[in-house]
Amino acid sequence: MDAPPAVRRLPQPPPVPVYAWRFGKAVLAALWLAAVVAAAAYGVFGATISVGLPVAALAALLAWVGAGVRFAQLGVFARPLLRVQGVRGQLALTFDDGPHPVHTPKVLALLALHGHRATFFVIGERASRHPALLRAIVEGGHLIANHSLRHQPWTPALPASQLAREWAAANRTIAEATGIFPRWCRAPVGLVSPPVAEAARRCGMLLVHWSVTARDGVAWADRERCWSRLSRGLQAGAIAVLHDGVGGENCAAVDLLPRVLDDMRARGLVSVTLDELLVSGPSQ
Numbered sequence: 001m002d003a004p005p006a007v008r009r010l011p012q013p014p015p016v017p018v019y020a021w022r023f024g025k026a027v028l029a030a031l032w033l034a035a036v037v038a039a040a041a042y043g044v045f046g047a048t049i050s051v052g053l054p055v056a057a058l059a060a061l062l063a064w065v066g067a068g069v070r071f072a073q074l075g076v077f078a079r080p081l082l083r084v085q086g087v088r089g090q091l092a093l094t095f096d097d098g099p100h101p102v103h104t105p106k107v108l109a110l111l112a113l114h115g116h117r118a119t120f121f122v123i124g125e126r127a128s129r130h131p132a133l134l135r136a137i138v139e140g141g142h143l144i145a146n147h148s149l150r151h152q153p154w155t156p157a158l159p160a161s162q163l164a165r166e167w168a169a170a171n172r173t174i175a176e177a178t179g180i181f182p183r184w185c186r187a188p189v190g191l192v193s194p195p196v197a198e199a200a201r202r203c204g205m206l207l208v209h210w211s212v213t214a215r216d217g218v219a220w221a222d223r224e225r226c227w228s229r230l231s232r233g234l235q236a237g238a239i240a241v242l243h244d245g246v247g248g249e250n251c252a253a254v255d256l257l258p259r260v261l262d263d264m265r266a267r268g269l270v271s272v273t274l275d276e277l278l279v280s281g282p283s284q
């Protein structure tokens with residue numbers, strides 16, 4: 001596991017992003033405008049105006065922004081990859097929040113046993129502690145992607161410059177260990193704001209979300225409920241999320257994976273990396 005990577009391709013030019021945040025600037029401008037109107041309604045600028053309408057407009061805008069951040073699939077601030085259409089017999093299993101010194105090797109062993117390839121969205125700070133694990137992932141034929149430097153839940157509220165700096169540091173860690181710069185990134189908790197989209201663009205990375213999640217990102221996740229959520233979305237072209245980086249002695253992803261792989265075999269599905277899935281299908 002500690003052998004140097006077979007291929008070193010450092011540095012590698014960043015990929016060209018295929019999207020940019022669409023409505024972010026318009027939404028922020030509207031928010032500022034609504035805030036000014038609301039302030040006027042309360043007499044901040046002297047004369048008062050009717051309160052009801054501007055406050056309602058501000059509340060509606062805030063709800064829209066909140067929904068855009070929470071539900072990335074709505075495409076309010078960016079259009080992350082959700083699934084790949086036109087694919088037969090393939091999906092992309094993705095694993096978040098690692099690498100984990102106990103759980104990640106178990107996941108790698110299970111995937112190798114069944115001939116699957118996956119994409120691992122690693123957290124930069126954890127990656128820096130486990131470079132050999134990063135190399136084991138790559139040597140297993142899998143892809144490594146960026147899941148931020150520190151996985152802060154309040155990431156959507158941070159400035160793009162800070163996020164870009166941190167995510168670039170995570171990319172350097174991954175590249176120094178494996179020789180490969182990540183092309184994909186997934187925001188912590190999947191929360192996408194204008195700064196998140198802008199940081200991904202500055203780092204030359206493509207945002208990816210998911211089409212189905214087990215919601216197994218906590219150690220106490222109910223395995224049956226996780227399976228129930230996941231099994232409905234195990235289809236060709238899907239991007240499925242599990243978490244190999246959470247849990248103490250037990251990890252829901254490790255517990256669930258044999259069942260997931262058995263089900264995929266019954267459905268004639270094999271997992272490939274995100275890059276391979278995109279080659280197989282024309283569009284998202």
Ligand SMILES: [Zn+2]
Binds near residue numbers: 151188189
């Ligand atoms: Zn995560």
